[in-house]
Amino acid sequence: MHSKKTNVLFITSDQQHWYSMGFLNPEVNTPNLDRLAKMGTYFDRAYTVNPTCTPTRASLITGMYPSQHGAYSLGTKLPESVPTVGDSFREGGYRTGLVGKAHFQPLASTQEFPSLESYPILHDLDFWRHFKEPFYGFERAELARNHTDEAHAGQHYAIWMEEKGYDNWRDYFLHRDGETKHVRPEPGQAWEIPEEIHYNAWIAERTNALMEEFNANDDSFFLWASFFDPHPAYMVPEPYASMYDPADVTVPEMVPGEFDDKPPHFALTQEREGDWSAYKTDEGSNAIHGAGSHLKSREEKAKNIATMYGMMTMMDTYIGVILDKLDALGLTQNTLVLFASDHGDFLGQHGLVHKAIHHYEDLVKVPLIASMPGVIPQDTRSSALQSLVDVAPTVLSFAGLPVPRVMTGLDMKSEWMGETDALRDHVIVENRHNPTTMFMKTYVEERYKMTLHFKQSYGEIYDLQEDPGEYKNLWDLPEHQELKKDLLLKFMYADMAIEPMPMPRISGA
Numbered sequence: 001m002h003s004k005k006t007n008v009l010f011i012t013s014d015q016q017h018w019y020s021m022g023f024l025n026p027e028v029n030t031p032n033l034d035r036l037a038k039m040g041t042y043f044d045r046a047y048t049v050n051p052t053c054t055p056t057r058a059s060l061i062t063g064m065y066p067s068q069h070g071a072y073s074l075g076t077k078l079p080e081s082v083p084t085v086g087d088s089f090r091e092g093g094y095r096t097g098l099v100g101k102a103h104f105q106p107l108a109s110t111q112e113f114p115s116l117e118s119y120p121i122l123h124d125l126d127f128w129r130h131f132k133e134p135f136y137g138f139e140r141a142e143l144a145r146n147h148t149d150e151a152h153a154g155q156h157y158a159i160w161m162e163e164k165g166y167d168n169w170r171d172y173f174l175h176r177d178g179e180t181k182h183v184r185p186e187p188g189q190a191w192e193i194p195e196e197i198h199y200n201a202w203i204a205e206r207t208n209a210l211m212e213e214f215n216a217n218d219d220s221f222f223l224w225a226s227f228f229d230p231h232p233a234y235m236v237p238e239p240y241a242s243m244y245d246p247a248d249v250t251v252p253e254m255v256p257g258e259f260d261d262k263p264p265h266f267a268l269t270q271e272r273e274g275d276w277s278a279y280k281t282d283e284g285s286n287a288i289h290g291a292g293s294h295l296k297s298r299e300e301k302a303k304n305i306a307t308m309y310g311m312m313t314m315m316d317t318y319i320g321v322i323l324d325k326l327d328a329l330g331l332t333q334n335t336l337v338l339f340a341s342d343h344g345d346f347l348g349q350h351g352l353v354h355k356a357i358h359h360y361e362d363l364v365k366v367p368l369i370a371s372m373p374g375v376i377p378q379d380t381r382s383s384a385l386q387s388l389v390d391v392a393p394t395v396l397s398f399a400g401l402p403v404p405r406v407m408t409g410l411d412m413k414s415e416w417m418g419e420t421d422a423l424r425d426h427v428i429v430e431n432r433h434n435p436t437t438m439f440m441k442t443y444v445e446e447r448y449k450m451t452l453h454f455k456q457s458y459g460e461i462y463d464l465q466e467d468p469g470e471y472k473n474l475w476d477l478p479e480h481q482e483l484k485k486d487l488l489l490k491f492m493y494a495d496m497a498i499e500p501m502p503m504p505r506i507s508g509a
């Protein structure tokens, strides 16, 4: 009776600010995400484990923190030896698939650290046509690596575009050597790519095809539809490009003086040519995402937000295509549908744009919706703390499969079912961008939030209850030194608690 087992359909966006969904923000239309939230529970205090792609994506499939699974920063890879949630599902008799963005490996490859998601193999379509091995536990991995028009477009996505008759697909993307017909649209301008070959259409079509195939064989499945939007550079084809008028969107603004009590890398963002050299001292230092000028005109921010809304509405349309297929196959009742983003985004909040190295709620909080009619409470909003490190153990638990001991995330099934109270009293957000610089760790509990900056004299403490905008840093204030001591102790205990215990003690010695 395979079909009675619980399927898991995991849908993710990339770099989505939690507020960009219609049921939270009337400026944007996302009817299908609204429908999913109504069908299930929306968690308004869900946190990433790292505000960048690779570390968090590796945590999503391993149930471990970036400091544990090895892919601690962008430009690193998840070692193939680390067990994944897909491995567990396969051992449990499930079919597994991933369509869209993986980013478990870096864009560069070395002999010691080979990467399949790197040049020139990304563009070797023959290689990908014959690629049949499981990829990190996904027996069917259909991949791409580009955000919007990036030159990384290739792999299965490019093969699919050619199958659709678009041998000229390169005309819609940048080229690495600069030779391209495509000119990146200015903020607010439409991307000329035909909607029928946009990667949203590809992800929906291939996700649905895999669901159909698995269902036809009466196989249960764990399937990840991994969307690329609304990650910058913000661009979207018509009709979505002109769906939202920049004049009608709210543009978040910085509060004058708000960086006065913050670590120095906050104020540096407001300089045209800030000196970031102090953060690029490590051997092997690579780009630090967000270490640069964040100055953009209000007009450009408004255009970007309007485009981002268009990207959300377009992605939502194709999420709807997948949810409709799930319904049409009669699988909605026995499928856990989980929607999340890998981390947040700045659209002008605190004077910041895109990804950054500033652990505001805008960046470290993520949208999270869990739906399974009859199992997870419907039309419910929960403010209990959630972490993306819990996704792997929790989906295994919903499928009735054992959670491997190496997973240090928590099994949240009983809480998501409304059977237990909050299982978490804190979450941890890691960020080791370079070995010693931009190396920070954040502890968030119900009320307070603390960020430690490795071997720096400064730090951050915010009272999220009294100061949800995180404007007042309590770290140095004499009246809050007891609070600081208390939080440091709790942070240390939290860090001890996540030490992995791969096996039980099976004897006295």
Ligand SMILES: [Ca+2]
Binding pocket: 014, 015, 052, 053, 342, 343
């Ligand atoms: Ca990301």
